[in-house]
Amino acid sequence: MRTGPRYPEDPALLIEELVALGVMRRRRDGRIDLPDVYRIAFAVGRRGGVPKMAG
Template sequence: MKLPPQHIDEGPKGILKDLEALGVIQFLAGERIQMPDVYRIAFTLGRRGGVKPLR
């Protein structure tokens, strides 16, 4: 049986809560979100500022 996310009825903020509980994201000051590059690249999400990764 497949269960829906626990906080899905709260909308996008609820999904963010579920992602934080899974350890995929971390909330930072000023409504910023920290996501490891492994997830960001896998989900094809771009960077929105911050420190650029080393090459």
């Protein structure tokens, strides 16, 4: 049984897979949203976002 993403080496296909799973969503203007719960858990930054607090 295989686990993990189907195409980890292809960023475009990986994003589409995450959109299909509901982890990310694509906005009408083409930008991608990654909910804070995932962004913080995986330490993914955010352009223009408030930096997380230390501690």
